[in-house]
Amino acid sequence: MHKIHILFGLAVVLFTQTVFAEDMSADSKPCAMIAKACLKAGYVRKDTQDKKFWLDCMKPIILGKTVADVNIDPAIVKACRVDKINQHRKELKELQNT
Numbered sequence: 001m002h003k004i005h006i007l008f009g010l011a012v013v014l015f016t017q018t019v020f021a022e023d024m025s026a027d028s029k030p031c032a033m034i035a036k037a038c039l040k041a042g043y044v045r046k047d048t049q050d051k052k053f054w055l056d057c058m059k060p061i062i063l064g065k066t067v068a069d070v071n072i073d074p075a076i077v078k079a080c081r082v083d084k085i086n087q088h089r090k091e092l093k094e095l096q097n098t
Contacts (some may be wrong), residue, residue, distance in 0.1 A: 030079035034061055034072055041069040 038057035045053045060067050062081050 026082035028080060030076045031058075031062075031083060033076050034080055036059060037070050037072050038067070041067070074077075 035053075035058065038053060038061070043051045043053045043057040051057070057067050057070060061070060061072060061077055062084060064077065074083065
């Protein structure tokens with residue numbers, strides 16, 4: 001019985017991680033707004049589809065390029081880029097400290 005509780009708990013933890021990972025495609029509110037705009041334009045998160053979410057939509061927008069059918073405020077794009085840069089700096093610092 002104890003093993004069943006442990007397995008159930010482990011399954012719950014693993015399931016909730018995947019749910020939150022799919023929901024949080026972006027790390028910040030501005031990036032989430034861009035992600036929603038990409039999804040609304042038909043870009044999907046699965047690589048098997050024609051329109052690839054990250055390569056064809058998110059990345060070009062964050063780099064300041066235009067993407068067909070995606071309209072987003074330049075201030076939101078800039079805020080997302082700043083958030084991404086800060087996130088990468090933090091990760092780099094953590095890597096250097098290990």
